[in-house]
Amino acid sequence: MAATGSAGLPATVSEKQEFYQLLKNLINPSCMVRRQAEEIYENIPGLCKTTFLLDAVRNRRVGYEVRQMAAALLRRLLSSGFEEVYPNLPFDVQRDVKIELILAVKLETHASMRKKLCDIFAVLARNLIDENGTNHWPEGLKFLIDSIHSKNVVLWEVALHVFWHFPGIFGNQDRHDLDIIKRLLDQCIQDQEHPAIRTLSARAAAAFVLANENNIALFKDFSDLLPGILQAVNDSCYQDDDSVLESLVEIADTVPKYLGPYLEDTLQLSLKLCGDSRLSNLQRQLALEVIVTLSETATPMLKKHTNIIAQAVPHILAMMVELQDDEDWVNADEMEEDDFDSNAVAAESALDRLACGLGGKIVLPMTKEHIMQMLQSPDWKCRHAGLMALSAIGEGCHQQMEPILDETVNSVLLFLQDPHPRVRAAACTTLGQMATDFAPSFQKKFHETVIAALLRTMENQAAAESMPFLLECARSRGPEYISQMWKCICDPLIKAIGTEPDTDVLSEIMNSFAKSIEVMGDGCLNDEHLEELGGILKAKLEGHFKNQELRQVKRQEENYDQQVEMSLQDEDECDVYILTKVSDILHSLFSTYKEKILPWFEQLLPLIVNLICSSRPWPDRQWGLCIFDDIIEHCSPTSFKYVEYFRWPMLLNMRDNNPEVRQAAAYGLGVMAQFGGDDYRSLCSEAVPLLVKVIKCANSKTKKNVIATENCISAIGKILKFKPNCVNVDEVLPHWLSWLPLHEDKEEAIQTLSFLCDLIESNHPIVIGPNNSNLPKIVSIIAEGKINETINCEDPCAKRLANVVRQIKTSEELWLECISHLDDEQQEALLELLNFA
Template sequence: MAEQQQFYLLLGNLMSPDNTARKQAEETYDTIPGPNKITFLLQAIRDASATEEVKQMAAVLLRRLLSSSFEEIYPGLTLEMQTAIKTELLTSIQQETSPNIRKKVCDIAAELSRNLIDDDGNNQWPELESVKQMQCFMFDSCLSLPPQHPRVRYAACNAIGQMATDFAPTFQKKFHDKVISALLQTMEDQSNPRVQAHAAAALINFTEDCPKSLLIPYLDNLVQHLHVIMVAKLQELIQKGTKLVLEQVVTSIASVADTAEEKFVPYYDLFMPSLKHIVENAVQKELRLLRGKTIECISLIGLAVGKEKFMPDASAVMQLLLKTQTDFNDLEDDDPQISYMISAWARMCKILGKEFQQYLPVVMGPLMKTASIKPEVALLDTQDMENISEDDGWEFVNLGDQQSFGIKTAGLEEKATACQMLVCYAKELKEGFVEYTEQVVKLMVPLLKFYFHDDILLLETLLTESMPLLLECARVRGPEYLTQMWHFMCDALIKAIGTEPDSDVLSEIMHSFAKCIELMGDGCLNNEHFEELGGILKGKLEEHFKNQELRQAKRQDEDYDEQVEETLQDEDENDVYILTKVSDILHSVFSSYKEKVLPWFEQLLQLIVQLICPNRPWADRQWGLCIFDDVVEHCSPSSFKYAEYFLRPMLQSLCDSSPEVRQAAAYGVGVMAQYGGENYRPFCTEAIPLLVGVIQAAESRSKENVNATENCISAVGKVMRFRPECANVNEILPHWLGWLPLNEDKEEAVHTFDFLCDLIETNNPIILGPDNSNLPKIFLIIAEGVANESVKSEDACSKRLAHVIRQVQASGGLWTQCVSTLNETQQKAIQDLLNAA
């Protein structure tokens, strides 16, 4: 008891206005062991004799302890103490008479609950009854019942909204019935608008990440409640000018529509007139946020219900947006309508498609203005830093030598959103966006340099995504215009690949560069480009090997433990991802330049050979083989000059323990047969039994093995098709037919169907069987291929397959026999193929 009284004195001193007393108290508090702190703080909260100030301080400290030091303290507590903590919190919530303290304890319980739910959403409280009590309290606290103080319900809504975000979608799957019911009832509490608004905000969090199938059964109830509340709050706005709840309800409607998609169509007419009315009449300055959110809501509903349902209102909505847009110059820079308008235009573009092009002259001016915001940057010394704080909208990175690099972040989020919209327009309108490609490229390319702020990283990612899209848009202007635009991009992209320090952004830049080369084709890179690119790629590969050595050294360090290993694995994943992008760039270069690029490639040859050494990690071997696959596929017989480096490892890799390595090796055998030429014949022969062995292995069709197995099946087919002298075709064909169809690897599936068409069209007796007895099996293979989208209408083989089916259809009895073996889904797939061809 004496200890507890001393602790109360300590808490009092922590609130002391005397700096010396407060500092001494903080030092004393820091020396108390974590478990003891928790015990003292809980006792202070539960002690009826303690003053409200002491109890409030204890609650604040306990929540902070559970938030910042949970992993250091809680797992080390005994099971009895953990149970006691939860029991004390629940008891305090139910018995505490002070609304302020009760709210703070509710926040503590929410923090503990959040920490005790694992990544899969499983609650780690072993005392199931306590968990149920906690959950029931959370939901019951939302309801407008007399015993629950508004602040408690406010806190419960906050906790539910946070958990809906942090643990989605598991939280939604487990608690959808309780949450939706509790929040809807709370939203009806007209006497407490702040609680109403917070319940609506929690509903937004819940529905944003709620699986559509879970939400649909509640749609009628949700819509009825939201409509009643919206109408009531709209009247309140007109009569009293209050808008807080209406702002949140409008966003709730948007979130529900966004998740429900086409299922929202029956409710469209219920909401759209009121929403248009708000946009048309909420023109006062204090209603800017409401108007912006309503514009967002209308565009999200339009996107959800689709063009056909939205079109009768599209013209009126567009006129409302256009009116706002023409007044844009009068809007203040911080007007919340700006960001909502920019996003709404992009959604309208998705809805209207090519019809949106007519609005570009109005839309693009303000959009380009927002996208052109220039971040304010500065190099500051320590003395300058004292006069600027992060609260002023600056973020800093310490550069050493008492210097820091700062960037003012105001406007960057809007800039990122605007650039995102430009990407959307380029993607949706394609050649219809050509008038703006030049100014967009000139705006975006200079962004290819690193800043540390997250919004700048987003901008770089958007920029790299836009490059291939803008080139596609520019095609319509002819090759000269296209080439000029590409040259403006190319230098910046190559330099960015060499200098970008952030691995996430670097991978996006490399991917974009590869896509651009594929799009531009042969001749897009000059000698200087090749020289610079070769040096950069060589550097990336050398860095890859060096980083692996450093990680191995860290594993031998005395400080090595599981946490270090987790960090090392993250670093390894980042390195491997960059390696995949090196492979992407080489793929695009080989596919564009063919064998002409081999002399340039030789500067990288030994590094690629190093990747496929047997002692390398499986990811290295996988991507090394993929690069040699491209050499064989695109450089045809010329590739054989490097056979000594990769052929033996490739054949050995067909039996590798890693399915990814097997897949890369099998693909390589297939392209050897298809493109490699005469010199590869012996190796195709040698590969056949190895491929068959992989296909017939016990676990060959398991989830982790199926892609490798399907590549092996495709490779066997390619050898029989292009190098029949390398295989006993008559012996293998019946087995090969039994291995079809391929359902996972869509590209290889097309190759197998092409070969199947060859065999059927030449009346191959082994494939058709005696008296066409294999046709039901062939029908089943085709039907499954169509149903699984392994065969698509745009594939050349789809017409050939449809022709085969029509021939059988004309034969009467044989058609009946073939169709009768198919289930309803498979029969529909056959009909879909006939209709599309």
């Protein structure tokens, strides 16, 4: 498949057919066939890929699914792989790609395929505008403008679709270009004959405004397009299209000043939509989101329209009530995702954000009467929603609620006896939230009463969930007081771990107990507590293994079928979830008690060792390794006495097919180096080649594998830093630097950046590179760390990284060389780091 004709098209019919078959194999249901096809595809040169894909996209005889795959691959090639592929194509091939793409868009008859081609068009156009804003595809721009001026509605859609996805296609926008853009949008947004054109033009107009968020003058010039956008919002909602409304939310969030001249119209429209039961829950949520977002981004403007906000409050509260369908509601997973997100999360969050954005003086008078009526309702759904609303507005209305705190808390306490379990749960949640929001007052008046009341409702997840917060709240009253509170809480929690039959409630109780240990610290459990807890955890682990054996027996019975298997898998998931909570409790004990807890732990050791046997299911091995990771991290160097239990499982599981298992093993190898002492030197040496092999694997950076891979990179960094005599530093360090930055695992990423600072500050010659050759790479690593929000400007590491950048800036020539490799987003990230760190 390497040969091509002079125009860049496939040289022979057989090569075309071979490539079409490859595309079919890429969508084959067989994993093995797909994997082989992917390997072949990755090895095809960029020139061939481009021309073959473009040919497949245009060839209607190869089948729609194949054309779809070709379009997806071509789009990816021209976006993520543009710099590697397109500039290296011969000039005539580049020209033909542009010509063929325009023809393909113009002649395509399948609407869905045409949209995909428009996306490819937009990607190519985006990449053909240089850093100075010069458009290097004027023929493409001319085609779009000519399309708008034609009488062909399909071509109008093409032009608007591209402009929507790439509003910067005009490049440098001088006065003439702005006039063209405005006429283009104005003409289409007023088209009464074709609703789809109005919708597309509204999307494109919104995209253009968002793309020019810093151009205040432009907003004045383009503000008269807003009525058309608002009309398109209204029309599209009733046509089951949310896209324009989504754009309006984004404008409210990003450029609220644009809405200024028509703010009341925007609010009135949003109010109308969020109250219209004919619309979907998602549409009503989005309409509500416009109002709520403006309360945060345009507070001064919105305070002039509090009458409209007041009208929105009943809609918010009504949405919260609509979450509950009937008395049998037990699990959010059984509901439509749309319902759950729209009503529960959005409405509750909306109240919280309104209260914080506009302040209690405005919001509490709007909400108090409504909430009180809901709390007094005979309908449990209203009572539940009223409690959640009370919890949501607490922080924003703090000062205004202080005078009525006694009345409010006493009212909520009554709901702990409500006949409906969800109302009792909401009361627990509300009390926990109020303990945080009103900490000083709450401690003085209600702390003991509330804890006693919650302990009586320990069958409730929310009651258990509140305990650590109440303990933290009590801390300010001194060690004696918090100790007394813990005595009241500890015994019931331990007993509940041993007796609670409901998995969901049990998991929350175990989680609460683990967090409470971390709040209370070393010495919080006496010998009787530890003895009882040890027996309970031992029983949980033994039950875990017994249940697995029983499930295997059921798989051999005559009545075994797919339905039975699904039930067994559900049981297995519940067991594994409880196993994770056992791990959480052990983590809290190890992190709090350190090596002092090891004699107690040894009663569980055989069971934990059993978890990491090679014959166990992968979740057992993952969580067993995590427990040993905690022992190594928090109990070193004493942990070495258990090394023969976990040495080979840790090394062997570096090759496991499951990334979660590899991650647990890699993390353990890293903390061995960091905390393990000299006894771990040989094990660290053995670990390095295994870690490198995982990192260099072809699919190591896929979404599924990247977290495990980043833990491997971090582990090598820890070995280089803490056990440098276990490895050839000069050989490994350049590789380690080439693997940076880490993107996904924020905790490991910041540790890696801290080590990078150590190396730079010591002027390590390998890291700096001959003649400072590695500094551009280092600067890009720092920029990416800021973009990915790994670097928090208040963190000490951020200040060190900012100082590195400042030091480089002292040499103008070196600085220009470094930033020449960065895009605009990376340069802005560095500027923000320098300004705030």
